[in-house]
Each structure stands twice: as structure tokens, then as C-alpha cells.
Amino acid sequence: MYSYHNHLQSSDNLITTPEAARAGFVTLALEKNRRATPYIVEARALQTAASNAKRPAELLEIKEIEKGLLTAAGLSDKSLKHLNWEDKVEAINGLIRNFLEPAGEKFIEELVFRFLLTRGDTLGGSMRNVGGALAQRKLTRAILSTLTIAGISYHWLHLKTKKWAAMTNDDSEIELSLRGIYWESDRGSRTLIYNLNVPISNSNVDMCLFNLTPTELLNSKYTIVESYIALGELKGGIDPAGADEPWKTARTALDRIREAFSTLGHSPHTFFVGAAIERKMAEEIWSQLYNGTLSNAANLNQENQVASISLWLCNL
Known part of the structure; x- marks a missing residue:
């Protein structure tokens, strides 16, 4: 089973470098112009x-x-x-x-x-929400690429039409208007949904992976506890000055998720992906990985980490 050990050796690997922060600000400026x-x-x-x-x-x-x-x-x-x-x-x-x-x-x-x-x-x-949108696009593209090179076909959920569309030979820029991904593997059905209000924890979660088809998931109304495989928080803000706030928000959300599912006898994987990770944050995240509180984590600016956590998600 793939784990965080595939791309992280210590908390230092999670820290956002000054170069990555500068590149992130440039990316935001370009997106603003677009x-x-x-x-x-x-x-x-x-x-x-x-x-x-x-x-x-x-x-x-x-x-x-x-x-x-x-x-x-x-x-x-x-x-x-x-x-x-x-x-x-x-x-x-x-x-x-x-x-x-x-x-x-x-x-x-x-x-x-x-x-x-x-x-x-x-x-x-x-x-104000562009950092999150860019983060979602980047991770989505990595997940789609992971599925494609594995020879796994997928369907994707359009954000506005709420319709599922089949994979095509040209999937360029579908991440701009994508809210979900569905695929079948030797482990069964997998559906990934972004920005979902999870009834079990009564909170909005950035990413949820289920072991159901889209139809089964819709019929379940997201209330089948055992259908949740993984839940994660994705924070794309790049400003180092405010880096700890997104992590505190994510940490609180993930704690609430774990507590809600634990009372129902289920322990889905939890993970965190962030763009701005300072040293103190990195040490706390690493500690949670080490003691098993978090299942996985990655720095969004590190391509190998993004690819690795995408592979982990696709193999759950």
C-alpha cells in the first residue's frame, strides 16, 4: 500500500520554500489577469x-x-x-x-x-477563493493523469450542469469545471467528490472518496458511513504570513470528521494537502502522520508529492 513514506522522509519535506511561495504569487497574478x-x-x-x-x-x-x-x-x-x-x-x-x-x-x-x-x-x-480553485485544478490534473497512465477510464462530474461525462481522448482543461471523478478499479467503484457537505459530521469537506458509483452515491444521500474511504482538506493559499490559519481550519475540520465517524464505528482515511506550509505546521502535520492521526499529507508545490498522494488516492 502506498503511503506518505513514498514522498516524505521528515517534516522538512513539507515546508514551502521561498521560491515556491514567489512562484505561487506569480501564478495568482496570472490567474487574476485571466x-x-x-x-x-x-x-x-x-x-x-x-x-x-x-x-x-x-x-x-x-x-x-x-x-x-x-x-x-x-x-x-x-x-x-x-x-x-x-x-x-x-x-x-x-x-x-x-x-x-x-x-x-x-x-x-x-x-x-x-x-x-x-x-x-x-x-x-x-x-478570495482563487487559491482553493487553483489547488483543486492542480490535484485534479494529477489524479486524472494517474488514472490515464494506469489505463483506467473515468467519468467526470460537470460543476454547473451536474452531469457526468465520459473520458475522452482530449481532456484538456476539464479541471476548470470539474466537481467529481468516478472510476472502476480492481478494488471496486470509486467516486471522488469535491466540496461536499458531509451529513455525518455536518461539515463541508474539500475532498471525499467513496466506494460507490455516482448513482449509488446519489441514492445514499451521502449517509452510508461505510461508503467513505477517505476525506481530505485542500488549502491553496500561498501567503506565508497567514499559513497557519488554513491549517488550523483544516485540522479542526478533520478532528470533527474523525470524531463523528468514530462514534459510528468507522475510521476513514484523512489527509491534508496545502500550498503554504511553514515549519511549525510541518512539524505538527508530521507528528499526526507519525502517530496515525493523519493518513497522508503533501505540499502542493512539490510535484513529486502531488503525484504520490494522487497515486495513493487512486489505489485506496
Whole structure:
């Protein structure tokens, strides 16, 4: 049986190096630029369509930019669901009266700037969870690669459609919209689900591996205690200054999981994968591995560790 000994010899192996931290910050910056691209394109489209107006009041006559005007007025997509037409008109009129008309001939520039300001808030909100998303993509790609080189076919669960799709010859970038993986091996059915609210522990768990097919799992409503093979926490934040907080959160979650399952007479594997692991954390994680509290752990920045823990998961 594969174990943490395949990629860890001491707590030192778990520590995130300064080079890895710097590379992580660059990766986050690139991802932020990637996510910002649609907003930049939207702003250009707004500028082009709005250029038909000779004065701010004429913007109301251009139906194609209504959503853009509302965004420039400071209204998020979520807030729009709670507003009626009169509220929206009032917001646009306020934008025109208080900001666009005082801008004079540069009212279109002012419109675009305010549009981007609101979109920037939206981007900032999405970036708060980007570390976790990047971590999930990286580990997912490693798991898919492990299955592929082993000649094991898989199905994957689409995050938005909630439909299972069969493996194809070109699986590039499916990790961008994947929430689960299912495969069959000589050990039986295996289904891996991300970000699941586990009824048994009444907590959200980053990764859960089951010995059921997707249909069986859905019918079980995740309540069959013995179906849980492994549960893990995946933390992708890279900032060394706040590294201990994700680990404390993960440690508490894993303790709750072990306690809940223990009272029901079952002990599934538990594991931790993190991007920012400082020395004190590494020593604590290593201690839990050594005494059997944790089954496995890995530093997300170490390719060999990511590959090894993926192999371990696929062989459970």
C-alpha cells in the first residue's frame, strides 16, 4: 500500500520554500489577469456602444447597454435580482446626474471607469477563493493523469450542469469545471467528490472518496458511513504570513470528521494537502502522520508529492 513514506522522509519535506511561495504569487497574478479579461472586453464593448450618445441623457435610449449602465451605477449582478424596473431607472438616472453630466465631454470615459470599478469589486470577490480553485485544478490534473497512465477510464462530474461525462481522448482543461471523478478499479467503484457537505459530521469537506458509483452515491444521500474511504482538506493559499490559519481550519475540520465517524464505528482515511506550509505546521502535520492521526499529507508545490498522494488516492 502506498503511503506518505513514498514522498516524505521528515517534516522538512513539507515546508514551502521561498521560491515556491514567489512562484505561487506569480501564478495568482496570472490567474487574476485571466479572470479580468472578460471584464476588459465588456468595458470596450460598452465604450463602443455608448459612443453613439452625444450627451449622457441619450444613454438611456440605447437598450443594448442597459446592463452596463446598471453596473456603472454600482449595482452587482446579485443585487439586480432584488430590484424592480423603477429602482433600476433611478440608479441609472443617479449615475447620469451625479457623475456623467459633471464629466462633460468625457462622460463616456467616466462611464467606462465606473463600470470597471464595480467589475473590479466582483473580481476581488472571486479572487478570495482563487487559491482553493487553483489547488483543486492542480490535484485534479494529477489524479486524472494517474488514472490515464494506469489505463483506467473515468467519468467526470460537470460543476454547473451536474452531469457526468465520459473520458475522452482530449481532456484538456476539464479541471476548470470539474466537481467529481468516478472510476472502476480492481478494488471496486470509486467516486471522488469535491466540496461536499458531509451529513455525518455536518461539515463541508474539500475532498471525499467513496466506494460507490455516482448513482449509488446519489441514492445514499451521502449517509452510508461505510461508503467513505477517505476525506481530505485542500488549502491553496500561498501567503506565508497567514499559513497557519488554513491549517488550523483544516485540522479542526478533520478532528470533527474523525470524531463523528468514530462514534459510528468507522475510521476513514484523512489527509491534508496545502500550498503554504511553514515549519511549525510541518512539524505538527508530521507528528499526526507519525502517530496515525493523519493518513497522508503533501505540499502542493512539490510535484513529486502531488503525484504520490494522487497515486495513493487512486489505489485506496
